[in-house]
Amino acid sequence: MTTVDNQLKLLISLYEEEKVRLQKLIDECLVETDYLLAHYHSQALYQLNGRLQTLKNIDDKLYDEKNFRQRRIDGLQKRIETESSDYIKEYYEKDLQRAKEELEKLNQIPKQAALPDNETLFDETLKKLVEKKIKNLKLILKKTDNLFLEFSYSRKILKVTLPYVKQHIKKWILYDDNINSFQNIGFDLTENEAKLTLTLTGDKEDILNRLKIILSKIIF
Numbered sequence: 001m002t003t004v005d006n007q008l009k010l011l012i013s014l015y016e017e018e019k020v021r022l023q024k025l026i027d028e029c030l031v032e033t034d035y036l037l038a039h040y041h042s043q044a045l046y047q048l049n050g051r052l053q054t055l056k057n058i059d060d061k062l063y064d065e066k067n068f069r070q071r072r073i074d075g076l077q078k079r080i081e082t083e084s085s086d087y088i089k090e091y092y093e094k095d096l097q098r099a100k101e102e103l104e105k106l107n108q109i110p111k112q113a114a115l116p117d118n119e120t121l122f123d124e125t126l127k128k129l130v131e132k133k134i135k136n137l138k139l140i141l142k143k144t145d146n147l148f149l150e151f152s153y154s155r156k157i158l159k160v161t162l163p164y165v166k167q168h169i170k171k172w173i174l175y176d177d178n179i180n181s182f183q184n185i186g187f188d189l190t191e192n193e194a195k196l197t198l199t200l201t202g203d204k205e206d207i208l209n210r211l212k213i214i215l216s217k218i219i220f
Contacts, residue, residue, distance in 0.1 A: 008055060008058060008059055009059065011055060012052065012055050012056060012059060015048060015051060015052045015055065016052070018048060019045065019048055019049070019052065022041050022044055022045040022048065023045065025037075025041045026038050026041045026042055026045065029041060050142065050173075053142060053144075054141045054142045054147075057140060057141065057142060057143060058139075058141070061140070062106050062109060064143045064144065065106060066103060066106050066107065069099055069102055069103040069106065070103060072099050073096060073099045073100060073103065076092050076095055076096040076099060077096065079092050080092045080093060080096065122139070123208075123212075125137055126151070126208055126211065127208065129151055129152075129153050129158075130153050130158065130204045130207060130208065131204075132153065135152070136150065136151060136152045137150070137151040137152075138150050138151070139151070139215075141218075142173075145168070145171070145173045146164065147162075147168065147173060147174075148162070148163075149161065149162055149218075150162075150163065156201060156202075157199055157200070157201050158199070158200040158201075158207050158211065159197060159198070159199050159200075160187075160197070160198040160199075160200075160211070160214075161195050161196070161197050161198075162182070162187070162195065162196040162197075163194070163195050164194070164195075165179070165189070165193060165194055165195055165196055166193065166194055179196070181217075182196045182218075183196075185198075185214050185217050185218070186198050186214065198214065
């Protein structure tokens with residue numbers, strides 16, 4: 001496992017702990033009817049959940065699909081517990097069994113393929129990009145918000161693009177602080193501020209090493 005992989009799992013663990021802490025604070029505020037403070041903590045929890053979802057999607061490209069299946073299972077179990085009709089309950093139980101089987105199939109798919117020299121599948125794919133074995137590459141940061149990075153390599157230049165910037169700002173997916181953070185690591189606003197674009201030039205290995213550092217800053 002690479003250092004980046006270790007950092008990713010550690011960060012997910014820390015965010016999970018913070019999520020539990022924030023939920024506890026919200027519950028305490030509601031008991032004490034301090035709704036303003038509860039709202040403040042809820043906003044913090046919302047932002048944390050967004051970051052956590054992004055990290056989990058990077059750790060496991062099937063995370064969103066697995067999460068959807070799990071929420072469906074939870075919903076069906078609640079319906080079964082409250083349903084009085086045996087006929088409808090039987091229907092829900094069959095649906096629940098199918099949902100569990102679908103989730104189990106997804107859980108059996110490896111998160112990432114193990115490759116030589118402790119490389120991840122993404123590392124290998126980036127190499128294929130600069131070797132022109134593939135034309136372009138997309139890294140999904142948050143599937144539900146259509147937030148992703150596009151990679152292309154041409155004439156010894158690696159270009160990384162985050163599109164739909166204006167839409168993301170309008171929908172409160174990205175904030176001014178996020179834009180400033182991207183600019184601080186080398187991205188520029190292009191195409192009438194509709195995209196964030198980074199260009200890297202030089203030796204292929206040097207480009208990949210610099211890119212990994214930049215991606216780790218975006219992720220963490």
